Amino acid sequence: MLTIRSTATGRILPDWVPPEAKRYLEHTESGTSMRALARASGCHASTVMRQVRKIEVRREDPLVDAALRQLGAVGGRAEGHTMQEGAGVTMCKGDSGETLDDATLRREAEKVLRMLCWPGTILAVARDMDKAVVVSGDATGAAGRKLVVDAPVAQAMALKEWIACGEPGRVSRYAITAAGRTALREMTQVGDATAAGFAEAPIRFEPRERIVPPPDRRAYVAETPVLALARRRDKAGEPFLTAAQYQASERLREDFEIASLAPGGEPDVSAMTRGTWAVGSVRGRPGEAADRMALALAELGPGLGDMAIRCCCRLEGLETAERSLGWSARSGKIVLRIALDRLARHYASEKGQLRGLIG
Structure with a gap:
């Protein structure tokens, strides 16, 4: 459904509009009293009053003000008209012509x-x-x-x-x-559940041999372990990771993703950390990414390189990486920060030739 009808006055509004914004528009655009809105919504009139005041304060935000002005114009249209008609109403269609449902x-x-x-x-x-x-x-x-x-x-x-x-x-x-x-986590969870077979409508089960595993979403996760660590602060209130350290982790991760596109999948990271990777052994862009990755991991060496691979590239949590490497608890974040600091200095020493790879 694209739109819903208000229970108070029958105004047509897109279904994604928050309920408090709908009541605000009913009150300001249609002149519906707060008591009437409260009766229609099944809440107290003071609740509607607080919602209306909150939205009025939020109109200081340029985007919120523009949204309410466009919704006020759209919501007052007759039911038989298309919602994109009229001058200046851009709330329901973008440049692609696709309806903003x-x-x-x-x-x-x-x-x-x-x-x-x-x-x-x-x-x-x-x-x-x-x-x-x-x-x-x-x-x-x-x-x-x-x-x-x-x-x-x-x-x-x-x-x-x-x-x-x-x-x-x-x-x-x-x-x-x-x-x-929170909304992003919900969107990601819905996408993962749908990919795994949990759709809203019932579907017919396919034979086991025809089931295709869900695509690897590693490159599209909402939050990586390094990003979660970057949000932490130390005892002095400073960010646990600097911007340069975080960008270094993203650069290593991008090279890992590109190198994994080569025939054979994930490159031999153990050879990279030991410095025995054969440069030029893989052709094309995946090979170039693997060579860049080998130089970076050779700079880190075993230990630091293993931690960087697990947390930055394979997106393992700190506790999981600590258990896999046999380290004591809460030591992983310190080792990872040391690895990212050395990695950032390595990329900075490349005199700009590797800049701009992220995104």
Whole structure:
């Protein structure tokens, strides 16, 4: 379903609009009293009043204000009209012409929220522009564009409180919120369950020999062990990992993913850590990635290299890696930080020839 009808006045609104925003529009656009909205919703009038005041305060956010203005124009249309008609109403269709229903919003928002989980990544929105941009800063402080987002998608994400504006201005900067991380985990879990065979509609079981295993989602997880460690802070309140250390882990992970595309799958990482990898033994882009990875792991050596492979590339948790390597508890994060620090210095010594590989 694309839209739902309000129980109070029959206004038509997209089904992804939060209930408090619907009541706000009913009150401000249609003039419905708070008591009438409370009766229709089965709650107290004071609850509706708090919701209306909260939304009114949130209109200081440029994306939230734009979303409510567009929804106010869309919601007042007659039922027999298509929702994309009328000048200036861009809330229901993006540039691709695809209707912004709940499924479309979740599909587009998932890509944005995944990127916003990375440290230093924000969603930038310029005033009076119909596009938003996901940008991230590298170890040198330079910004790089990661993804272009249609304004309707960004407006819907702000209205649902998945992103919040930390620096309003001519160019507003948005970061992911706790609600956005929760929504991303739900989206990821639904995708994993569907891939494993748990669909909403009943399906016929196929013979065992025809079952295809779900695709490897390793490169698309919502949060990696290194990212979780980067959010921690030490006793002095400083981030446990620097931006350069985190970027080094992502660069090693990218080379590992590309090298695994070669015939034979995952490269021989033990030979890489021992420094016995035969450079040039694999052709093409996977071979180039494997050679870069071999140079980095040879710099780390056994121990540090093993920890980097397990946590950065294979995405094993710290406790799992500690048990596999036979180390004491809570020692893995220190070893991993040492490995990432040496890895960051190795990439920095390459005089820029390996910069810009991430994304």
